[in-house]
Amino acid sequence: MTEKIDIKGEKDMPAMAMSLGLMDWNKTGSWRNLRPVIDYEKCTRCMICWKFCPDACILIRDEEPVIDYDYCKGCLICAEECPRDAISVVKEE
Amino acid sequence: MKLTIPEQELMQSGHLACQGCGATLAMRYALKALGQNTVLSIPACCWSVIDGPFPYSSLKVPIFHTAFETAASAASGMEAGLEMMGDKDTQVVAWAGDGGTFDIGIQALSGAAERNDNIMYICYDNEAYMNTGIQRSSATPRLSWTTTTPENHPKETPKKDMVGIMAAHRIPYVATCSVAYPEDMVKKVKKAKDTQGCKFIHVFAPCPTGWRSAPETCVKLARLAVQTKVFPLYEIFNGVDYKINVKPAKPKPVTEYVKLQGRFRHLTEADIKQIQRTVDWEWERLLKMAEGCEETEEKKGKKKKK
């Protein structure tokens, strides 16, 4: 995980314009109003949801799709595209 | 479990795109095809924001953020620099929006194409200037709502035929892609990478924010655009050899595509009929262009010198 990079002054600046870390510290899961939930009984592991996630936050764990709620923005493309209707939608509190 | 596109993820979660952003899917697929040995030249566009603020990035490949009109010239410069250093493997990619491509960046792009510089240019097309608040571009379809083409001042002109313009430069490879067809897109970007010279790829990338459409319909809209023939998938080799990749057996009426988007909400039945006629006419024209090309394509694509 990238630590927050503190740039206080010129001395902390890189010699040229370049990035010093990834955006992974930015937990976009807090943007979510609706939560997609996979029903593994219905899921056939076709990975179509993984393929179409614009936030690259459906992980592959032991050949199964696992939604990373730290980053999932709740766009629901995965639920819309799942051919098995295996992804249900739950309202976030 | 079988994956139909590469597993490698060079786009990091935590990026700043809106929910259901097609431009983000386009980048994810492009990088899966390009791999790690890639440098991007990105002019002002949504992607300069999506990537994240300095000193962070969402991409695991180097990016050069450049001025709005300079995606292609910056890429040509980087390519020349790499060549001077003896690096023949790194693929330089200009990555720009439709505004940066169809409008302000067209002269830099035309220059790079005319010189046949060894760069790949990928335009993600969301059909307006989204980053600055949904202003019309020359890629905006006729009659579409934008903040500069309100209902009482509709855009009367059709979408610019950018693919035709690029083909007219007789560059080795031009292709259209859609975020609803990732396998096709990965294949085309790989093909472009293996081709020496200037390559142009036009990706259809729905924008829920600007199109006033539900985020979950992003992929569905991109698919409908192909199934209704609004955005055909095809390749052009050396500017003359056409190959249509998807020929919908039973094309859907354009209404199905149009009705899901707020930007077309004001259209009358007559407007939609007119759009249908234009789409049918353009499709017939494309079929004619592709006639007799079947045998000669690909063979003529010059392979990259190793």
Ligand SMILES: Cc1ncc(C[n+]2csc(CCOP(=O)(O)OP(=O)(O)O)c2C)c(N)n1
């Ligand atoms: C010379 C110049 N003019 C205007 C701008 C403001 N500007 C920044 S991004 C943008 C729109 C980009 O539209 P497009 O290329 O379609 O990309 P999108 O935002 O839709 O992804 C504009 C007008 C600028 N940065 N530079």
Ligand code: SF4
């Ligand atoms: S798309 Fe549906 S069936 Fe396929 S892997 Fe995802 S949840 Fe499972």
Ligand code: SF4
């Ligand atoms: S809701 Fe959207 S962001 Fe969340 S996992 Fe599904 S496709 Fe990805």
Ligand code: SF4
């Ligand atoms: S405005 Fe549109 S293109 Fe830009 S980040 Fe949002 S959804 Fe993507």
Ligand SMILES: [Mg+2]
């Ligand atoms: Mg745009």
